[in-house]
Amino acid sequence: MKINAEVFEYASKLAKLKFSQADAAKEMENLKDIAVFVEGLKEIPDTLPEQTERREPGAKLREDVSGVPFERETLMENSSDNDGELFIVPQTI
Numbered sequence: 543m544k545i546n547a548e549v550f551e552y553a554s555k556l557a558k559l560k561f562s563q564a565d566a567a568k569e570m571e572n573l574k575d576i577a578v579f580v581e582g583l584k585e586i587p588d589t590l591p592e593q594t595e596r597r598e599p600g601a602k603l604r605e606d607v608s609g610v611p612f613e614r615e616t617l618m619e620n621s622s623d624n625d626g627e628l629f630i631v632p633q634t635i
Contacts, residue, residue: 547570
C-alpha cells in the first residue's frame with residue numbers, strides 16, 4: 543500500500559490525531575515503514591509444518607490419575623500469607 547500525504551491525513555483524521563508539520567513528516571515515514579513490514583508478512587507461508595513427535599520413541603508416559611493430591615490446609619501451610627482459602631499476593635503496581 544502506498545502511503546502518501548492524503549492517506550496519512552485521512553488515517554490521522556480517523557484516529558483523531560493532530561500533528562505539527564515536522565511531526566507529521568516523521569510519523570508518515572513511520573507509517574510507510576509499517577506498511578512495508580506488513581507487505582513483507584505476505585511472503586510468510588500460512589500453512590503449518592507437519593507435527594513431529596516431541597518424545598523419544600518407546601518412552602513411557604505416566605498415567606493420568608484424577609483426584610485431589612493435597613489437602614488445602616497442607617498447601618496453605620507453605621504460603622507466607624493466606625486467608626485460609628486463598629493465597630495473598632502483594633500488590634506489585
